[in-house]
Amino acid sequence: MTEVALHTEGLGKRYGRAWALQDCSLDLPAGRIAALVGPNGAGKSTLLHLAVGLLQPDAGQVRVFGRDPRHDPGALADLGFVAQDTPLYPDFTGAELITMGGRLNRRGTWDDSIARDRLTRLGIPSDKPVGKLSGGQRAQVALALALAKRPRLLLLDEPVAALDPLARHEFMQALMGAVGEYGTTVLLSSHLLADLERVCDHLVLLHTSHVHLAAPVEELLAGHCRLIGPRIADGAAVPGVASVIRASHTERQSTLLVRTDGPVDETRWAVHEVTLEDLVLAHLGASAGVSLPEVAA
Numbered sequence: 001m002t003e004v005a006l007h008t009e010g011l012g013k014r015y016g017r018a019w020a021l022q023d024c025s026l027d028l029p030a031g032r033i034a035a036l037v038g039p040n041g042a043g044k045s046t047l048l049h050l051a052v053g054l055l056q057p058d059a060g061q062v063r064v065f066g067r068d069p070r071h072d073p074g075a076l077a078d079l080g081f082v083a084q085d086t087p088l089y090p091d092f093t094g095a096e097l098i099t100m101g102g103r104l105n106r107r108g109t110w111d112d113s114i115a116r117d118r119l120t121r122l123g124i125p126s127d128k129p130v131g132k133l134s135g136g137q138r139a140q141v142a143l144a145l146a147l148a149k150r151p152r153l154l155l156l157d158e159p160v161a162a163l164d165p166l167a168r169h170e171f172m173q174a175l176m177g178a179v180g181e182y183g184t185t186v187l188l189s190s191h192l193l194a195d196l197e198r199v200c201d202h203l204v205l206l207h208t209s210h211v212h213l214a215a216p217v218e219e220l221l222a223g224h225c226r227l228i229g230p231r232i233a234d235g236a237a238v239p240g241v242a243s244v245i246r247a248s249h250t251e252r253q254s255t256l257l258v259r260t261d262g263p264v265d266e267t268r269w270a271v272h273e274v275t276l277e278d279l280v281l282a283h284l285g286a287s288a289g290v291s292l293p294e295v296a297a
């Protein structure tokens with residue numbers, strides 16, 4: 001059986017009377033690169049902070065490789081985390097932070113050379129206080145430190161938001177490399193669906209503080225498609241279709257993004273594959289009751 005890197009059950013966190021995350025139950029299998037997506041305020045950062053033990057749950061439980069991140073110090077050795085604002089001591093240089101990381105992780109799997117080599121390769125000066133680097137360079141330093149820890153589970157809160165397109169591409173490749181080389185499991189939140197699509201093999205979609213989807217990408221893509229055929233009424237049953245996520249109609253034609261549960265009548269419907277981006281947008285649009293621009297088939 002595949003090991004579970006992150007397990008949550010009925011997990012919830014609230015601020016006052018408002019739930020930032022509610023009834024969150026999911027299993028992230030080890031070895032995956034998982035995308036954590038959802039609109040602003042959906043609860044992504046809250047889930048990551050709960051997973052790393054920086055927030056105390058108000059309901060349910062969270063386990064990292066079977067251990068409670070708040071009460072079992074051993075769990076922290078397995079975790080790497082880069083928060084959204086990549087907090088780093090501004091007066092320290094990259095080189096000093098690498099040394100400090102090594103000292104703080106003496107008993108772990110820390111490898112100085114991973115961070116040093118990355119900074120050199122990216123042309124980021126390691127002798128300059130990080131407070132004097134650009135936002136993107138600071139993010140790269142934080143990511144290099146997280147990779148040097150070689151954690152079993154790496155949690156990244158919008159790690160690529162501050163990076164230029166080439167740096168984003170390079171970073172995603174590095175993540176895939178880490179997974180391949182060390183078997184690291186990654187959960188990363190981002191709004192950049194096209195980037196995620198290239199590397200992620202698991203999707204967690206949060207919406208209004210709830211888990212809307214949590215499954216392997218392959219399974220989700222195989223279970224959804226876009227159908228184009230003669231106009232049908234909203235709510236009409238279509239054989240082979242479990243649910244219509246999003247529908248748009250012209251006078252004579254209907255276009256449906258659907259979840260399937262069997263073969264669809266291909267003499268009646270043109271069946272098109274969907275991308276991860278199509279699928280996420282359709283689910284988000286459906287939940288929010290928003291009509292979205294039509295995506296070309």
Ligand SMILES: Nc1ncnc2c1ncn2[C@@H]1O[C@H](COP(=O)(O)OP(=O)(O)OP(=O)(O)O)[C@@H](O)[C@H]1O
Pocket residue numbers: 015019020021038039040041042043044045046047
């Ligand atoms: N410290 C806090 N005090 C009060 N409410 C908070 C606090 N932190 C988060 N929230 C609320 O919890 C909800 C979830 O916030 P969270 O930061 O987890 O969302 P997110 O999905 O990470 O959003 P974004 O994509 O904008 O980063 C939001 O409604 C937010 O306003």
